[in-house]
Amino acid sequence: MLEVRDLTTSYGSVVALNSVSLTVVESKITTVIGANGAGKSTLLRTISGLEKPASGSVTWNGESLLGKRPEEIVRMGIAHVPEGHAVISALTVEENISMGALFRRRTHKNDIAQATEELYTLFPRLLERRKQLAGTLSGGERQMLAISRALVSRPSLLLLDEPSLGLAPLVVEQIIDSINVLSQKTGLTVLLVEQNANTALSVADYGVLLSLGKVAAYLPADELKADASLRAAYLGY
Numbered sequence: 001m002l003e004v005r006d007l008t009t010s011y012g013s014v015v016a017l018n019s020v021s022l023t024v025v026e027s028k029i030t031t032v033i034g035a036n037g038a039g040k041s042t043l044l045r046t047i048s049g050l051e052k053p054a055s056g057s058v059t060w061n062g063e064s065l066l067g068k069r070p071e072e073i074v075r076m077g078i079a080h081v082p083e084g085h086a087v088i089s090a091l092t093v094e095e096n097i098s099m100g101a102l103f104r105r106r107t108h109k110n111d112i113a114q115a116t117e118e119l120y121t122l123f124p125r126l127l128e129r130r131k132q133l134a135g136t137l138s139g140g141e142r143q144m145l146a147i148s149r150a151l152v153s154r155p156s157l158l159l160l161d162e163p164s165l166g167l168a169p170l171v172v173e174q175i176i177d178s179i180n181v182l183s184q185k186t187g188l189t190v191l192l193v194e195q196n197a198n199t200a201l202s203v204a205d206y207g208v209l210l211s212l213g214k215v216a217a218y219l220p221a222d223e224l225k226a227d228a229s230l231r232a233a234y235l236g237y
Contacts, residue, residue: 001024001025001026001060001061002023002024002047002058002059002060002157002191003023003024003057003058003059003060004020004021004023004024004047004056004057004058005021005057005058006019006021006055007019007020007021007046007053007055007057008020008056009043009046009051009052009053009054010054015213017039017042017043017053018214020039020056020210020214022208022215022218024189024206025205026187026189027188027189028183028189028190028206029183029189029203029204029205029206030190030192030205030207030208031191031192031194031207031208031221032191032192032194033193033194033195033197033200033208033210033235034210034216034234034235035234035235037212038211038212039212039213040161040162040195041082041161041162041193042213043193044080044159044161044193045080046058047078047159047191048070048073048078048080049065049068049070049073050070050080053066060076060077060157063076071103074103074155077154077155077157078155078157079100079153079155080159081147081150081159081160081161081163084165085139085145085146085165085166086146087135087137087142087145087146088134089133089134089135090133090134090135091133091134092130092131092132092133092134093126093129093131093132093145096134096148096149097119097126097148097149097152098112098152099149100148100149100150100151100152100153101115101116101152101153103153111154112152115151115152116152119148119151122178122182123144123145123147123178125141125144126145126148129141139171140168140174140175143163143167143171144175147163156188156189157188157190157191158179158188158189158190159191159193160179160190160191160192160193161193162194162195163175163176163179163194164176164195164196164199165195172199173199176199176200176202176203177203179192180203197231200221201221201224201225202225204221205220205221206220207220207221207223207224207225209224209230211234216230216233217230217234
């Protein structure tokens with residue numbers, strides 16, 4: 001279980017997260033929604049060690065994440081897929097995926113091939129393009145690859161930032177559905193940041209609504225989706 005308590009993160013004089021508290025339940029999908037500038041990406045970056053908070057606590061299964069380097073957090077079973085379909089353009093699809101398993105090669109060498117095959121089953125398009133340079137892929141394929149590179153490390157917690165950004169609706173649906181299936185089949189815990197509230201809440205178990213760095217609501221996803229007053233006040237629809 002991921003526990004975030006009174007977390008405050010600032011960029012100079014700008015407070016991006018203001019005393020944020022939330023719980024990410026094990027083997028469930030929790031989505032964080034909100035307008036641009038709400039602090040959604042900063043939340044993930046703080047959890048994964050890329051940003052240093054001013055105060056508060058973040059614990060994963062009772063162990064503090066604060067003060068740990070990003071690579072240490074990855075070794076604890078937490079993988080972060082940042083926004084922007086980040087892949088290494090000069091490497092092939094299979095080389096990109098292999099990069100995600102580097103720290104497991106000494107201890108889980110025999111499992112890496114199996115994990116890779118499972119990802120090709122999850123995203124068959126990557127299997128067809130496994131020898132292709134990542135820089136030549138479509139936006140949706142690059143997002144699938146970025147997610148696969150994180151998943152090949154077999155994380156217990158996946159931090160997924162804006163997977164729908166710049167993608168066609170059908171591609172977004174495929175990616176979100178794949179993550180949902182994976183969570184249900186393997187018990188993967190997911191913290192999903194998404195600006196498309198309807199898409200995110202349709203697969204999530206719990207929803208967190210951020211507004212200007214503060215938690216405006218934390219509810220079961222179906223309740224948050226059904227609350228017209230919250231949608232109107234914070235999401236504009």
